[in-house]
Amino acid sequence: MTYLNRNTILQTILALLAGFGLGLAYSWFLSPVTYVDATPALLRADFKDQYRTVIAASYAANQDLARAQARLSLLGDADPVAELSAQAQRMLAEGEPFEKVRPLAQLATDLQQGFVSEPFTSTPIPSFNTPDSPQNTPTATNVLKVDEGEITFTPLPTILFEQTALTPLAQDTLTPRPTFTPTPGPGTPFALASQETICDPGMSKLMQFIFMDSRRDQVPGVEIVVTWNEGEDRFFTGFKPELGNGYADFVMEADAVYNIRIVTGGAFVPDISPPVCTDPNGVEYPGAILLTFQQP
Numbered sequence: 185m186t187y188l189n190r191n192t193i194l195q196t197i198l199a200l201l202a203g204f205g206l207g208l209a210y211s212w213f214l215s216p217v218t219y220v221d222a223t224p225a226l227l228r229a230d231f232k233d234q235y236r237t238v239i240a241a242s243y244a245a246n247q248d249l250a251r252a253q254a255r256l257s258l259l260g261d262a263d264p265v266a267e268l269s270a271q272a273q274r275m276l277a278e279g280e281p282f283e284k285v286r287p288l289a290q291l292a293t294d295l296q297q298g299f300v301s302e303p304f305t306s307t308p309i310p311s312f313n314t315p316d317s318p319q320n321t322p323t324a325t326n327v328l329k330v331d332e333g334e335i336t337f338t339p340l341p342t343i344l345f346e347q348t349a350l351t352p353l354a355q356d357t358l359t360p361r362p363t364f365t366p367t368p369g370p371g372t373p374f375a376l377a378s379q380e381t382i383c384d385p386g387m388s389k390l391m392q393f394i395f396m397d398s399r400r401d402q403v404p405g406v407e408i409v410v411t412w413n414e415g416e417d418r419f420f421t422g423f424k425p426e427l428g429n430g431y432a433d434f435v436m437e438a439d440a441v442y443n444i445r446i447v448t449g450g451a452f453v454p455d456i457s458p459p460v461c462t463d464p465n466g467v468e469y470p471g472a473i474l475l476t477f478q479q480p
Contacts, residue, residue, distance in 0.1 A: 225260035240287035296425035383461035402430030
């Protein structure tokens, strides 16, 4: 290769590098890209999480499910309910308090069932009756009369008021309204209603939980503590709304023994272990357990 050819190639490479550098400088400093009227679907994953958190907090305040659904649609998620549930589980795994995670779980639950499960009710302002101010009562007074050097006091005649008895007005008979039957609140303890063994190879070693209130409606947000010799795990119901608002599960180890404690009410179920099941070929395998809790 001659000196002239090498010089031409070197000049070409330097020209390309100079053009590339000038293009970067122009695009970064002189005329950078500016986004105008961009949609939330273009946000980064962490910014989308913040966007969902704000939507859930707004929904917790105004209970407007249609508006929350419209705002979530701007993110372009294929399954908004699954994204909310996944974000809530990530936040719990990172140690976020449940009070911060609860709006996300509640919004996912309400979107799944299609209505507001905890309607917002405003507190009525009490009215006060102000008594009428007392009226002045006329009193008799004396009049000073001067008659040619003689001073006399002439009393005024006493004014008598004749009072007429009031006739009571006929009142309409009010139809009694139905009384409100109180339902157990969030702090009402749960009791173990049933314990079932499930022999399904696809659900091997799975501990399932279902929590219901006194009306047999599933209850989200119940904290469950599972302990065993090697450790402890905490989780909540309602993060898998496709399986139920009061559903939660836990994967067991074959030879471990578990103790279950329900934080709400302090219910305790000891000595839970995977049951032994047998398939049609006579082979044994660890089965699953379904624990159902209900408020009285």
